[in-house]
Amino acid sequence: MEKIVDDDLKQQFMTQCHYESLFGSDLAQHAELLHFKTQEYIVKNGIQPAYLFYLVKGKAKLYDSLANGKDTLIDFFTPPCFIGEMEMLDAKNEPFGVQVIDDCYCLALPMEKYRAQLLADPTFLQHVCIYLSHKNARNIKTASRNQGFTLSQRLGAFILLTEHNGYYNEKHTQVAEYLGVSYRHLLFVIADFVKAGYLQKDRRGYRIANQKALQRLAWEVNSSDN
Template identity: 50%
Template sequence: MKEIDNEPLMQQLISESGYADKFSADVIKHTRLFQVAAGDYIVREGSLPGWLFWLARGRTKLYVTLANGRVSLVDFFSAPCFIGEIEVLDETHPSRAVQAIESCWCLALPVKQCRSLLINDAQFLRHACLGLVRKNFRNIVTSTRNQAFPLVNRLAAFILLTQHDNVYKEKHTQVAEYLGVTYRHLLYVFAQFSAEGVISKQKAGYLILNRGALMRLAQEMEPGITLPGY
C-alpha cells in the first residue's frame, strides 16, 4: 500500500464515491489517497489501524485467525464502503486482516488526528452504522444460501466474486469452510466445472473459460445479482 500525491484523482474519487456526503464535518483537508495492489493488505490483523479507509474503488476480503491457529475467510467488501470504522468507534476492538483482491483505491483519514471529530459527527456515525448493518445482513444471506442452494451455484458465484483478471486462486481449505462444505465435495465440483470446460486448472490457480456459465448458475440464487466483470 502506498500513498499517492494526485489531487485531481483524489477529487475524482471523492466525487464518484460519495465520500464527502458521509461526513458533516470538513474532512477533505485531512484526507489522503492510497493505492493498494492486488494481494496487498489494507489492514493487518492484530495491528490497530492508523487510518479510517473509504474504499473508493476495488474489492477486498476479510480474514480472521482463530484460537487454534486456523485462518478463516469471513467476508468480502466492495467499493464504496468504510474499512476500519469499528476500530475508530472502539479502540479495544481487535483488528482483522483486510486484503485487496484487485487493485484498490482508498481515501483515508488519520485516526489519531480525527477520532474526536469522527465520533462526534452524527452523519458519519449514521453511515458507519448503516454500513455495519449491510455487512451483517450480507453475512446472514451467505449463511442462508449455504443451507438453501447446491454447492455448484454457490461456488460459481464465489469464483466470480474472488477472481482477478479472470484467474481464481483462493485456498481450497478456506473456501470449503466459508461455503460450509467438505474439502472433498469442493474438489468434486471444481472437477465438474473443469470437465464441462467452464474453468481450466493452471499453475497459478484456475483460468475462467466460460464466465457466462458461472453467471447463470449464480443468478439461479439471485436473479438480479451483479458480480465483477458484468
C-alpha cells in the first residue's frame, strides 16, 4: 500500500465518482488517495481496517477465511464501491479479506478519526444503505445464476471477468469453491476449453485464445443483469 500525493489525480477521481456528494459535511477533503498493487491486501482477514475505503479504480476480490484455515472466494469489487463499510458500522463483525486483482486506487478516510462523524451523517448513511441494498440484490441474482447456468457458461463469464492481460491465472482450488463445483469438475471443463481451443496453456498460465467463444458462453449469464 502506498499513499499517492497528487492532488490533481485525487481531485479527478473524486469528481469522476461523485465522492463529495456521499457526505453531508465536507469530510471528503480529508480522504487520502491510496494505491494497492496486484496481490496486495486492502483488508486483511480478521484485522480491523484502519480506513473506510472507496474503490475508484481497479478490481479486487472478497474472501472468507473458514475455521479450517481455507479461503473461500465470495465476491468481487469493481469501482465505484465501498470497502470496509461493514466493519465501520459494526466492529463486532469479523472482517473478510479483500485482495487486489488489478491495481487499485482507493479514496480512504481514517476510520478511527472520522467514524463517529460518519455514523452521525444521514447523507452518508443513506448512501451506504442504498449501496448495501443494491449489493444484496446483486448477490441474490448472482446466486440464482449459479443455479441457473451450467459451469461452462459461468466459467466463461468468470474467465473474462478475472482475465488479466489476456491470461487467466486464478487458483483452481479457490475458483472451484467460488463457482460452487468440485475441483475435479472445474479441471474437467477447463480441459474442455483447451480442447475446444478457447484457452491455450503456456508457461505463463492459460492464455485466452478465443475470446469470442467465451463471450458467447457468457452472454446469457451476463444478460440477466437488468
